[in-house]
Amino acid sequence: MYILLLSIHGLIRGNELELGRDADTGGQTLYVVDLARALAERDDVDQVDLVTRRIVDPAVSGDYAEPVEPLSQKARILRIDAGPDEYIPKERLWDHLDGFMDNLVTTLNAGGRMPDLIHSHYADAGYVGVRLSNLLGVPLVHTGHSLGRDKRQRLLSAGVSEEIINQTYHMDRRVDAEEEVLAGADLVIASTNHEIDEQYGLYDYYQPGRMAVIPPGTDLSRFYPPASSVSTRGDPPSVVPDQIRRFLQDPDKPLILALSRADARKNNQTLLEAYGESDDLREIANLLIVAGNRDDIRDLDEGARSVLTELLIGIDAYNLYGRVAMPKHLPQDQVAELYRLAAERGGIFVNPALTEPFGLTLLEAAASGLPLVATENGGPVDIIGNCDNGILVDPLDKAAIAQALLKLLTDPGRYRRMRDNGVVKVREHYSWPAHAERYLGRARPLLKRHEPIPLAPKRGKRYRDRALFTDIDQSLLGDAEGIRQFVTAMHGHRKCATFGIATGRRLDTALAELKRHSIPHPDVLITSLGTEIHYAPRLARDQYWNEHIDYLWRPATVLRVLSEFPGLEPQPKREQTHFKVSYHYDPDQPPDIEELTSLLRSRDVTANLIQSFGRFLDVVPSRASKGQALRYVAQRWGIPLERILVAGGSGADEDMMRGNTLAVVVANRHGEELSQLADLERIYFAGQPYALGILEAVDHYDFFGSCELPTTGS
Incomplete structure (x- = not known):
């Protein structure tokens, strides 16, 4: 087995751990280092990588800037760039976690082997772990260490207001990430029964059957009595x-x-x-x-x-x-x-x-x-x-x-x-060898439940240096002259740039709309909010993707649960698919999206709820979204995310834009759901609307100017 441990936010190194330096350098850092070493001692484990954030900051040791640090013959620390160079508290990391995920995938691709098992530690690593597990198709184990709902209750009891709690600790994002990881994790490891009953029991996705008490060990070669x-x-x-x-x-x-x-x-x-x-x-x-x-x-x-x-x-x-x-x-x-x-x-x-x-x-x-x-x-x-x-x-x-x-x-x-x-x-x-034995006894069966996706292929005939993906409605379409200029630009760079569509439309209606505006067939069509992927020239459907996203998908339960609410009206049957349950949504009638999400979780439904244009609600499998489908295509085709430009403007496009992709929000979409992303790097808010805004972003990023043609014979 190749095991990947994720512990993102603290100062982690192999010696002289700075325990107690601050709230982010507690026992978790010692736990994950000892766990990595203990698992690597096993004959049935080939490699253990402990992945954390790389920190280049004169205020802390230079050890934390080293990209790789050996822990033992088969264990090492990998440090991944994400966000600012300096050391920052975990509460300020949320906007940088998508970039961490994308950089980690790049590192794994360069290494030539994907992990057999991912184990995330704490909520921020859980956020990354869910996405990495979904992308790679490998099992996810999670350890919470401490939980947001429990902390929120204690802070409220101490008289701290809900507003201050969210401002200081980004508690809503943390709890949402914890709910998501509890929904997606194959196994949750707790240290005590109290932790399962009293802390995880506060969550909508409380599933004791997926939880196991495996207490950590202690290093008995270091800790022994004075008379020993x-x-x-x-x-x-x-x-x-x-x-x-x-x-x-x-x-x-x-x-x-x-x-x-x-x-x-x-x-x-x-x-x-x-x-x-x-x-x-x-x-x-x-x-x-x-x-x-x-x-x-x-x-x-x-x-x-x-x-x-x-x-x-x-x-x-x-x-x-x-x-x-x-x-x-x-x-x-x-x-x-x-x-x-x-x-x-x-x-x-x-x-x-x-x-x-x-x-x-x-x-x-x-x-x-x-x-x-x-x-x-x-x-x-x-x-x-x-x-x-x-x-x-x-x-x-x-x-x-x-x-x-x-x-x-x-x-x-x-x-x-x-x-x-x-x-x-x-x-x-409480010895580490005993912990490792029990750990692997619970982890090995998980591997049989998943089929990992293949590694990115070698650059072949269909390789392009980069790719441009855009939504159709109100992003690409809306101005005839802009469409004409856009089509001309794509034709001129077709040899080095893949053209892709990422839309909520079904394949047939997407093709009809493109034909109506004389837009040639794209190389890739991501349709129905990321639940289907088709490839030119024959529009072949990616069957593996559909098998991949079918994991834990229960559309009949979604329909049954959401039928209870008057503010949700099912869209016509032609807009429904096996992997997409679609509604017209009245935001003035309760419940809101958070309550609907909580309700589905409480019924053991693992799904993504996507709200767009303030009046549409779509429910799709947890492994499906435009962003996840885009990363799957990039992984399969070997196109670095840093060379993919995406254009969109609704909430359905947000996870395409977060992370390492280059992104543009065209001018006519500024006031919609993505306005909160204005301060993030790699997201350009264009001055022009529709296709002209996309071309403005092409110039802003010098997207085609740095495009390289495939080498002869590739």
Whole structure:
């Protein structure tokens, strides 16, 4: 197997991971790197590629600018360009994900082999993963890590308005991407049952039958107890004790250790208050809080700055100087030493998070010989349930947190039992080899359900250097002189440029309209909103495409579900096809498109709803659209998307225009559904209407001026 892992937004490299640097460099980055290495150790895996965004930014390490980084003999990191060079938070990546997808396909084509399995991590990678899976015809596995609906509920409960949530986190786009990936994924991997029941259960496309709990592993070659024979390997002297000792009056006391990024949800302020208000805890133990890395609190983002400022204020308010350590830096390669230091001192690892999706640090600490006190909300329930190595607490109950810590620190028998249970049972339940075995056991059967599309052919007789695709109505047609000039231009460059149509019309009506305006047959006709593809000269239908898009398509269910709504009137039968269910749509009557989409999802219908001109609604298979059909043709014919110019103007054309294609919106369509794309690169809003606007874009992009004729004998 060749497995492709997608984790787009964080800073990912093979060593010295910057965990806790910000909200985007949490446990997910460690998870995907360890997963890549573990899968690559298998004899039945040929190659694992971990794909992320390439970042060229003097504010971060130059490691993140390297296009390829080996992880092991069969695993590597591939970094793909998308959006600006600099490092940006995940919330600003949405408009660049189509470009990421297109650049990734180019990289895969250059490599000569397509993946057998795609595994996306987090919502942004899920957005890319669905499209890549649809294009290539290979199975998709997804891991959410955290979910938008759950985050939205927590933010609303905290008093944040819906408007601010969408402005700050682009939550509508995130949740829509999560719904789409849940509809399209063959398998969703969760770390705990709580994650499936309490988080995925919030979604319309909640399908427990497609979900599996496969908890991640921990690197037992790094995380082991201080008394372990493994530690006799000649580890270099640790610098960690000196880093901690300088904070503490009595550094030999047991350490209560908390390790997380500086995030209010990690709830370290409550832990500090529990410690500060307990005379007994302050007497018998020190508190060590590692909350990410920082040089100057004032340079951090607002959330991290607020968390750290509150912790420092709390230290001062409770007069905890000499009892609390809060170091500014802890490199990732020193984390294991920190756990062992706490274990040597008879300490405890505590995770007081408001909710914890899983808790990799709990596994690392337990494997290193530390008993646990952890939140009762989320993954720790499964971990402590499996390992019997700690106490679960209400993270908002300061007295309960202090009492749990004291139970372990003052009862040597209980302490030893939970310490030893953790060391043994983490190896039993949470090793990476065991994870990889269970993972592939669930993944292998998925390959039989899909038929991958063939690789792009070698450039042959029908090869063109580039292609121009346009919609018909109100884009190409509308001005007789513009049509005449357009036809002349296409005739003059026919040897190097493919001419294509992408329309919502059926094939027969599209051909009739082209004939009526004396427009010669195109090389490719994408008709019925991307559900059919025909090739000149005989208008041969691409049967493979129809087999490809038939995946999970249930038109009878679509008709039955949508028949309930008075604002939807079926279009005449001549406009309906097996792969396109079409309606006249009254936007003034409920429900709106979002509600209809949600309803279909709740009935297990996987489909695309396409609204155009404010009065038409078409429902097509999830693998079908103009943009997906266009990319399929480009892939099969070997035409780079950067050399394809597309013209359109309705919502049905949007996914043709996003990504790496060159695009034009002609002047008469500026005020319609694509106006929100005006700020995107590669989308030109022409000053001329109809075909004249397309020709204006041809000049703007110098589209024919750089056209190369096929070489002799090609």
